[in-house]
Amino acid sequence: MNEQSRTEIATLGEFGLIRRLTENLKVVNSSTCYGAGDDCAVIAQPEGMQMLVTTDMLMEGVHFDLTYVPLKHLGYKAVMVNLSDIYAMNGQPRQVTISLALSKRFCIEDVKELYAGMRLACEQHGVDIVGGDTTSSLTGLAISITAIGEARAEDIVYRNGARETNLICVSGDLGAAYMGLQLLEREKLVFKGQSDVQPDFAGREYILERQLKPEARRDIIQKLAEAGVKPTAMIDISDGISSELKHICTQSHVGCRIYEEHLPIDYQTAVMAEELNMNVITCALNGGEDYELLFTVPIADHEKVSRMEGVKIVGHITQEELGCALITRDGQEFELKAQGWNPLKDENMKE
Amino acid sequence: MNEQSRTEIATLGEFGLIRRLTENLKVVNSSTCYGAGDDCAVIAQPEGMQMLVTTDMLMEGVHFDLTYVPLKHLGYKAVMVNLSDIYAMNGQPRQVTISLALSKRFCIEDVKELYAGMRLACEQHGVDIVGGDTTSSLTGLAISITAIGEARAEDIVYRNGARETNLICVSGDLGAAYMGLQLLEREKLVFKGQSDVQPDFAGREYILERQLKPEARRDIIQKLAEAGVKPTAMIDISDGISSELKHICTQSHVGCRIYEEHLPIDYQTAVMAEELNMNVITCALNGGEDYELLFTVPIADHEKVSRMEGVKIVGHITQEELGCALITRDGQEFELKAQGWNPLKDENMKE
Numbered sequence: 119m120n121e122q123s124r125t126e127i128a129t130l131g132e133f134g135l136i137r138r139l140t141e142n143l144k145v146v147n148s149s150t151c152y153g154a155g156d157d158c159a160v161i162a163q164p165e166g167m168q169m170l171v172t173t174d175m176l177m178e179g180v181h182f183d184l185t186y187v188p189l190k191h192l193g194y195k196a197v198m199v200n201l202s203d204i205y206a207m208n209g210q211p212r213q214v215t216i217s218l219a220l221s222k223r224f225c226i227e228d229v230k231e232l233y234a235g236m237r238l239a240c241e242q243h244g245v246d247i248v249g250g251d252t253t254s255s256l257t258g259l260a261i262s263i264t265a266i267g268e269a270r271a272e273d274i275v276y277r278n279g280a281r282e283t284n285l286i287c288v289s290g291d292l293g294a295a296y297m298g299l300q301l302l303e304r305e306k307l308v309f310k311g312q313s314d315v316q317p318d319f320a321g322r323e324y325i326l327e328r329q330l331k332p333e334a335r336r337d338i339i340q341k342l343a344e345a346g347v348k349p350t351a352m353i354d355i356s357d358g359i360s361s362e363l364k365h366i367c368t369q370s371h372v373g374c375r376i377y378e379e380h381l382p383i384d385y386q387t388a389v390m391a392e393e394l395n396m397n398v399i400t401c402a403l404n405g406g407e408d409y410e411l412l413f414t415v416p417i418a419d420h421e422k423v424s425r426m427e428g429v430k431i432v433g434h435i436t437q438e439e440l441g442c443a444l445i446t447r448d449g450q451e452f453e454l455k456a457q458g459w460n461p462l463k464d465e466n467m468k469e
Numbered sequence: 470m471n472e473q474s475r476t477e478i479a480t481l482g483e484f485g486l487i488r489r490l491t492e493n494l495k496v497v498n499s500s501t502c503y504g505a506g507d508d509c510a511v512i513a514q515p516e517g518m519q520m521l522v523t524t525d526m527l528m529e530g531v532h533f534d535l536t537y538v539p540l541k542h543l544g545y546k547a548v549m550v551n552l553s554d555i556y557a558m559n560g561q562p563r564q565v566t567i568s569l570a571l572s573k574r575f576c577i578e579d580v581k582e583l584y585a586g587m588r589l590a591c592e593q594h595g596v597d598i599v600g601g602d603t604t605s606s607l608t609g610l611a612i613s614i615t616a617i618g619e620a621r622a623e624d625i626v627y628r629n630g631a632r633e634t635n636l637i638c639v640s641g642d643l644g645a646a647y648m649g650l651q652l653l654e655r656e657k658l659v660f661k662g663q664s665d666v667q668p669d670f671a672g673r674e675y676i677l678e679r680q681l682k683p684e685a686r687r688d689i690i691q692k693l694a695e696a697g698v699k700p701t702a703m704i705d706i707s708d709g710i711s712s713e714l715k716h717i718c719t720q721s722h723v724g725c726r727i728y729e730e731h732l733p734i735d736y737q738t739a740v741m742a743e744e745l746n747m748n749v750i751t752c753a754l755n756g757g758e759d760y761e762l763l764f765t766v767p768i769a770d771h772e773k774v775s776r777m778e779g780v781k782i783v784g785h786i787t788q789e790e791l792g793c794a795l796i797t798r799d800g801q802e803f804e805l806k807a808q809g810w811n812p813l814k815d816e817n818m819k820e
Contacts, residue, residue, distance in 0.1 A: 158554055173601055249522065260613075
């Protein structure tokens with residue numbers, strides 16, 4: 119929260135605030151016919167394209183903790199998680215609408231910070247902000263973003279197309295964002311005087327960045343297109359690879375085997391897990407917020423995906439009857455369980 | 470809130486709850502290629518059509534009070550206010566996404582009630598529910614809905630097309646929803662023992678229904694099309710006709726005159742205002758949530774709109790220099806002020 123300069127939101131009112139936030143918005147997509155400023159935004163769809171629509175809601179205290187998340191990072195991430203869903207359908211994001219509910223705790227400078235992060239994320243991915251809603255909240259901050267993208271009908275990749283013998287691929291590495299969160303939670307305890315372990319972020323920049331500033335993997339979508347590889351199924355990893363892989367298998371009516379030794383894990387993730395006495399494989403399987411892409415490809419594409427930088431083959435699709443399992447380094451088979459973060463689990467539902 | 474039968478949401482989890490809520494959803498629009506169940510919904514745009522996108526966020530304690538608003542009505546209204554924005558562009562709503570943040574106070578039966586109202590509103594307007602997000606909240610209920618509609622580019626009506634001599638028209642009547650709110654607020658005080666006026670809803674059904682179950686005016690859009698009238702500017706009345714008229718005038722660079730004697734006011738609205746010692750004209754000008762359509766038409770369409778049932782001509786557009794004014798019954802001129810409800814005003818921003 120901004121302590122230096124504080125202008126109450128009530129001094130501008132809803133329309134003044136919206137004007138302030140949306141001034142100098144440049145339209146970059148020709149499909150954006152009319153943005154903020156009327157009852158609706160108006161969007162044209164290029165010939166032969168279909169539209170992709172996704173939405174995400176982030177609630178203070180549930181999805182983010184402003185004790186350690188800077189508002190600009192929060193804005194950036196809130197947009198990014200939506201763009202990630204568009205890429206996960208093999209599409210290109212084009213527009214977003216942004217709705218905010220603000221409590222009196224927030225001043226105009228705060229909202230500008232938050233919005234600056236949102237604008238940055240949009241700029242980097244060529245996305246137009248075309249509208250939204252700005253209102254008040256009795257407690258805390260609520261963010262609801264809807265992203266709109268496009269893709270040719272024949273290019274769209276659903277979750278239900280994985281077939282037996284397909285290879286299972288994953289981009290980047292797993293569990294780092296979750297380890298970043300653990301590090302920040304530990305710092306918070308120190309700050310509150312409930313722990314005496316001094317926070318030390320040196321050498322942990324990567325896991326912090328993965329938590330605070332995730333990047334939606336447009337680059338992977340481009341690489342796949344350039345290599346002429348169309349995944350048979352794809353999803354983005356928001357709740358851990360175990361949970362997402364089960365979505366693909368359920369919807370595709372198949373089973374899978376993934377291999378512990380092939381799971382991509384960064385050095386910093388492993389070190390942090392060690393330090394916290396956590397099993398790094400469990401973190402990689404179930405840690406949330408990776409925003410990597412998980413996809414399956416025909417075995418004929420083996421060579422192409424093997425050569426693709428930032429992509430790793432972690433297993434293969436099997437018959438449905440074989441279920442979903444992890445093969446450990448010593449050859450044991452463990453059933454995969456969707457233990458990923460569940461926003462409606464008891465511990466996350468307070469009051 | 471449902472007291473008889475209460476199933477905790479945690480027993481189903483996010484995916485179980487979504488499955489329960491979206492089961493048996495029938496797709497009615499051919500443009501809905503793929504609804505809930507993947508990273509995004511997929512929508513095709515018919516040839517020559519443009520897409521309209523609008524979004525609204527409703528927060529418990531700010532936009533609704535569950536002490537007197539039944540959940541089913543709340544769901545119905547939450548969808549309706551979004552559809553109203555699509556009609557206000559002269560478009561047809563086709564899809565919605567629905568995001569909910571729920572505190573632990575809500576059980577599955579509650580969410581089903583809320584959703585039943587949403588589904589009913591969608592069914593009545595031929596709209597598909599194509600996705601959303603369901604998550605938890607530390608306190609209260611938050612609802613964020615995005616509606617998607619379509620219109621031929623040449624049919625879309627913006628706020629900026631009003632021209633001098635155009636007639637100003639309004640559908641239905643004004644101020645009734647606001648009076649319904651006053652009545653409910655009074656009942657709440659009785660319930661809390663802070664007032665001894667007995668609530669009496671007999672003969673007040675209309676203003677209650679206007680508050681609790683507003684209808685987006687699809688019928689007016691149809692009548693305009695049938696009569697071959699294309700408004701030059703249009704907006705839906707959510708914050709009072711004064712505020713909305715000022716939006717049209719500002720964006721169209723024009724002024725306006727409206728006449729007190731022509732403002733459509735229902736008998737029940739007038740009686741309730743009288744009883745509460747409120748000026749009924751002030752209520753009609755600034756009371757929110759009418760969800761009627763306010764539009765301007767060329768003077769050549771005078772006869773057509775005069776004959777249109779449910780539409781009233783309330784004034785005309787002038788040069789910008791003349792400003793926006795109300796002419797009273799005794800011929801006095803008062804400047805119109807946008808005093809409508811402002812969600813970011815001090816009194817609405819607590820904590």
